[in-house]
Amino acid sequence: xxxxxxxxxxxxxxxxxxxxxxxxxxxxxxxxxxxxxxxxxxxxxxxxxxxxxxxxxxxxxxxxxxxxxxxxxxxxxxxxxxxxxxxxxxxxxxxxxxxxxxxxxxxxxxxxxxxxxxxxxxxxxxxxxxxxxxxxxxxxxxxxxxxxxxxxxxxxxxxxxxxxxxxxxxxxxxxxxxxxxxxxxxxxxxxxxxxxxxxxxxxxxxxxxxxxxxxxxxxxxxxxxxxxxxxxxxxxxxxxxxxxxxxxxxxxxxxxxxxxxxxxxxxxxxxxxxxxxxxxxxxxxxxxxxxxxxxxxxxxxxxxxxxxxxxxxxxxxxxxxxxxxxxxxxxxxxxxxxxxxxxxxxxxxxxxxxxxxxxxxxxxxxxxxxxxxxxxxxxxxxxxxxxxxxxxxxxxxxxxxxxxxxxxxxxxxxxxxxxxxxxxxxx
Numbered sequence: 001x002x003x004x005x006x007x008x009x010x011x012x013x014x015x016x017x018x019x020x021x022x023x024x025x026x027x028x029x030x031x032x033x034x035x036x037x038x039x040x041x042x043x044x045x046x047x048x049x050x051x052x053x054x055x056x057x058x059x060x061x062x063x064x065x066x067x068x069x070x071x072x073x074x075x076x077x078x079x080x081x082x083x084x085x086x087x088x089x090x091x092x093x094x095x096x097x098x099x100x101x102x103x104x105x106x107x108x109x110x111x112x113x114x115x116x117x118x119x120x121x122x123x124x125x126x127x128x129x130x131x132x133x134x135x136x137x138x139x140x141x142x143x144x145x146x147x148x149x150x151x152x153x154x155x156x157x158x159x160x161x162x163x164x165x166x167x168x169x170x171x172x173x174x175x176x177x178x179x180x181x182x183x184x185x186x187x188x189x190x191x192x193x194x195x196x197x198x199x200x201x202x203x204x205x206x207x208x209x210x211x212x213x214x215x216x217x218x219x220x221x222x223x224x225x226x227x228x229x230x231x232x233x234x235x236x237x238x239x240x241x242x243x244x245x246x247x248x249x250x251x252x253x254x255x256x257x258x259x260x261x262x263x264x265x266x267x268x269x270x271x272x273x274x275x276x277x278x279x280x281x282x283x284x285x286x287x288x289x290x291x292x293x294x295x296x297x298x299x300x301x302x303x304x305x306x307x308x309x310x311x312x313x314x315x316x317x318x319x320x321x322x323x324x325x326x327x328x329x330x331x332x333x334x335x336x337x338x339x340x341x342x343x344x345x346x347x348x349x350x351x352x353x354x355x356x357x358x359x360x361x362x363x364x365x366x367x368x369x370x371x372x373x374x375x376x377x378x379x380x381x382x383x384x385x386x387x388x389x390x391x392x393x394x395x396x397x398x399x400x401x402x403x404x405x406x407x408x409x410x411x412x413x414x415x416x417x418x419x420x421x422x423x424x425x426x427x
Contacts, residue, residue, distance in 0.1 A: 052094040078121055080122060081169050082169055086172050092109055134205070135174055136317070200237055263378045269378075273363055359405050364397050364402070390417065406423065
């Protein structure tokens with residue numbers, strides 16, 4: 001086993017860029033999967049991105065996909081894509097343990113809505129990726145592929161690490177505060193948090209009102225396609241219209257005006273991160289783009305029932321969060337919701353004047369140590385506002401990945417992708 005300070009050889013595995021070779025047999029989904037599994041075998045003992053694997057099932061699914069492509073019977077553009085599922089989302093063939101010993105070995109015997117949609121699209125489900133405890137704050141040991149001494153971020157820790165290490169082309173995450181965008185920033189992959197409720201969260205154990213399904217991927221194109229294939233088969237959450245946008249990744253579209261947001265994390269940003277952001281702003285200006293410079297109550301259930309089962313299997317951080325929830329009254333919660341509505345309305349007023357907002361995905365490179373998943377304050381606003389957000393792995397701090405965050409407007413996911421694609425070519 002490598003010493004933590006030694007560097008790993010990493011290569012992401014974009015999928016859509018490869019599929020043109022499947023029709024003539026120059027490459028196959030099974031061969032693609034085996035390349036991912038070779039990296040998984042070499043790197044997973046060092047990184048710890050997975051809690052469960054179903055390699056037999058993955059190989060069988062890849063074989064079916066391999067037979068479909070030459071015959072033109074592929075189910076979707078992601079037919080055969082190796083994917084990981086964050087371990088708070090149900091899978092029929094593997095346990096869903098929620099990052100907690102309280103759920104060790106627990107099976108629902110069904111696929112969550114997003115997983116069922118991905119299987120229908122022909123995707124190859126390789127395994128369940130590590131989540132922090134109940135997708136909250138307690139880490140579960142995954143290491144950052146770029147520096148094994150550092151956190152990969154959270155709560156979608158394993159999904160980001162596995163994609164960045166080339167073990168998968170894409171993986172599902174979720175986000176309530178910063179759980180998709182921050183790990184994408186730290187690990188150096190694409191992170192996409194959809195508009196709130198735009199992707200069906202049935203069977204996902206993150207039932208808070210700001211929760212949104214996310215995709216960690218090797219490319220913008222792969223990220224969009226995974227999200228689209230979920231939406232076209234499973235829609236959004238019940239009562240919501242689902243993801244809006246085309247059947248393939250939106251083409252780059254140069255924005256007219258962007259707003260730079262100094263989020264709550266800006267004051268904590270490192271010197272290197274601020275310098276990287278300044279360089280990004282200079283690049284954007286030179287391209288002729290104008291620049292304009294609480295959920296506590298919702299945690300009460302089900303945490304109170306988990307405490308009754310076995311409080312010793314819950315982290316102190318989660319018990320503290322439950323105590324805070326129990327101190328909060330319904331009236332206080334209603335006041336917070338009213339304030340959130342006001343903030344969302346104010347932000348929506350920017351839409352006629354700005355194509356998107358930009359900022360850092362995290363205040364610095366991944367911090368050292370595995371006891372924390374890092375500072376979420378650069379991502380709080382996108383979750384509070386319920387808007388789409390994308391982390392582009394185009395910046396660096398301390399020689400390590402740092403994401404540039406593109407934030408759109410509710411149900412403007414496709415426009416955010418088009419803007420992100422235009423900005424990415426500047427780097």
